[in-house]
Every structure is written in C-alpha cells, then in structure tokens.
Amino acid sequence: MQKYREIGLKLTPQRLAILEYLDGNTSHPSAEDIYREVKKRFPTMSFATVYNTLEVLRKRGNLLELTIDPERKRYDPNTSPHHHLICLRCKKIVDVHVDYRIDLPQKERESFEVFGNHIEFYGICNNCKQKGGVMNGSV
C-alpha cells in the first residue's frame, strides 16, 4: 500500500498496522484474518475499525473486495487486473497473473457498460487433495 500520506486521511496507528499487514499481502485475507492479526499489536482493536479502514481503502481504489469465497468477503491490496484460483476445500486463493483478453458479445456490450471482468478458477489444492474428502459446488 504505497504512500499512506494522502489527502484527508488521518494516519492512526491502527490504520498503519492494517496497511502494513496488507502491503504486499497475497493471501487474500478476510476481515477476520486482518482483525486477528492486527489485534496482536493493538489489543483494543475493534472489528469496526477493520471494516471502516477497508471501506476507506476500497473507496480510494486501493483495495479490492473479492466475492469469490461464498462465506465471507476477501480483500486484495493488489488492484492491478488479475484473476484468482480458489481451493474449494480450504478456501485458499492464489493469484493468476495472465492477461486473458476476453470480449463480450456485441449484444451484451449494447445493453451494458462493462468496466471489467474477473475470472475465478476453482479446484482443489495439492495440499487438500492428499487429505481426501468431498468438495463444495459453488461457482
């Protein structure tokens, strides 16, 4: 999360901690992941602060909210266009940095103004495959 000192944002230690945790983080953490981690340094940290900060970052375009995990939102500080691969078992999400160029058919382009797209690949990671079991079914 590049330069923190920007327009109209107060630099609080809590924010700093969240920003530092997110900086370069490719684990696509949930709000709770972030809360748990940052709470170690700031035991009074509240969930509201985590959500508030994430919302501020999102509004400023410094953070993406991923909806790929059906159970909770996941956050991604990498806002450059890329895609994701999720393990249906353990919900691990990894980046897919490939520029697939996908265009919408004329029909849809007429009835929508399209801003972008996002590909979610789903499968089972090697780690989970060993352990065996059943998978989910969401898309």
Place this chain on the structure above:
Amino acid sequence: MQKYREIGLKLTPQRLAILEYLDGNTSHPSAEDIYREVKKRFPTMSFATVYNTLEVLRKRGNLLELTIDPERKRYDPNTSPHHHLICLRCKKIVDVHVDYRIDLPQKERESFEVFGNHIEFYGICNNCKQKGGVMNGSV
C-alpha cells in the same frame, strides 16, 4: 429442471413449486426471491424449505450457487458452463454464453486440480445508466 422423479427424493408440492419456479429461469434469483414467489402458492412455506431444497439440488448437480453478488447467494438452474455479467447498481445478472477457452499457466496446474472457471463481467446496465448515481467497487 428435467425429470423430478429421481433417486430417493420425495416429491412434495413445495419442492415442485420451487422446481417449477426455477425451471428455465434465467434471472439468477436469490433465496429470498424464490421464497417470496413460492410463498404466494404456499403461504406456509418457510425459508428453511427453500434453503433445504436448494441444497439438495446443488448436491445433485442440478443447481449452481453464484457468489457474484456480494450481498447474497444467487442461484442458477442452468448448470451448463457459461459466464455472467452483473450490473453493479441493480445487481441484475445476465448470462454470457460464450466459450472462452482459458487455460491456467503450468505453474498453477501443477499445484491445483482445476475443475472449471467462471468469468464475471461487471458494469452498469442501460436501465441504471439513465438514472445516474455511483457504483460499487467489488470484483
């Protein structure tokens, strides 16, 4: 939703109503959409029945759970591979029936067994564009 009379499933009027509502439905309804509609015919219908039935259908592979809408799960009785375009304003979801052939890089294919993929396009529908306003930021 093809033949209902299949292995080990009791055919109740409630299920039939849900199945009929879903059959050929391309609106990608939420559980509440389904509940609201089916309740018209079965005023005692409960949410649990809707969720139970959706879960049964999903397990049998007759229904997809879409996670594209950050606020709630959306359901799709069309289980053949296709993609989606969502309006960030009104959350309308439309089908994109194009067979983009997207392959994962070797690296990811080694560490994951990939079952499939799903592309979400996001934008603003014409209907919403007229009305103006701000959009979301989820991916």
Place this chain on the structure above:
DNA sequence: TACTAAATTAGAATAATTCTAAAAAACGTT
C-alpha cells in the same frame, strides 16, 4: 497547548443463512 474534525471503540443491530426439534406428509407395504 488547545480545537475540532475524524477515527476508534464496545456493543447493539441487522441480514443472510443454518440449525432444531416437533408436526406433517410421502411412499412403500400390508
């Protein structure tokens, strides 16, 4: 150091979804 707008906090509120356990109904068998 003092002011003030903005941020943090604990906890309550909300909303989607899941769970519970009792009553009802489907369906195969008499």
Place this chain on the structure above:
DNA sequence: AACGTTTTTTAGAATTATTCTAATTTAGTA
C-alpha cells in the same frame, strides 16, 4: 385404505458476517 417408516416441512431460535451507534479518544493543525 390404513400403517409404519423415513423424509420433509415448519416456526422460530441460533449463528455468522457485516453494519450501525453514540460516546470517547486522537491526529493534525493553529
């Protein structure tokens, strides 16, 4: 047609993620 077993439905409670509230604290500035 009635019976018995198993599955399903149901209302409501419980759970979980997220948002809201209103009081307190703090960052940034004068």
